[in-house]
Amino acid sequence: MTPYQIAIEFERQYPNDFPELDKEIGGKGTGERNSVAQYIAQVLSTRIKNNVNYPIEGKFLHRAYLHKLTYKTNDRCIESSLGQSYDLSLFRLKE
Template structure:
């Protein structure tokens, strides 16, 4: 039986969400902005709520009271695929340091607030963006 990831084409949905991230200023040398796993989870939940529903995951954050979340799931799945596929991956990842940070809060489409649970955890936040070859106008 195929996994939820495969059955619901989650990678294709994540790529669609990453294509809609506000682009960099034209021609800027830093390239497209990264989106944190929280931002991806919020956008995915807004556009494709069936994914979170099927997985029984909330978006995530310190107030959920659960270790497993859509943000955590997406970060883990994408990181695993990037490690396995290397430069062939359509998506690249990075970490955002928690140094000198006390709070990082995100707002979903319904005005709900999601505060990162990683700030004091010793783990950096994962961020993702499309590789340049995957970016289309």
């Protein structure tokens, strides 16, 4: 899953807690430099790096030929802010 997908699912499963984060999910045009998706990617990356037994693994999808990703929720569409500077973080449970 991408950090955006994780953030969207967190908002769906915990609608009363999500506003306490005081951040947007993220995406192009939000004007936010510190989004929930960025926070999730940073925290998971740090935990994976510091603990070889962490039950989640991370990889990257190279940005070549990747123009945009759009995530649809029940009430809106969120376009990722990929740009040409970053590869896309992906996370999954280890098998």
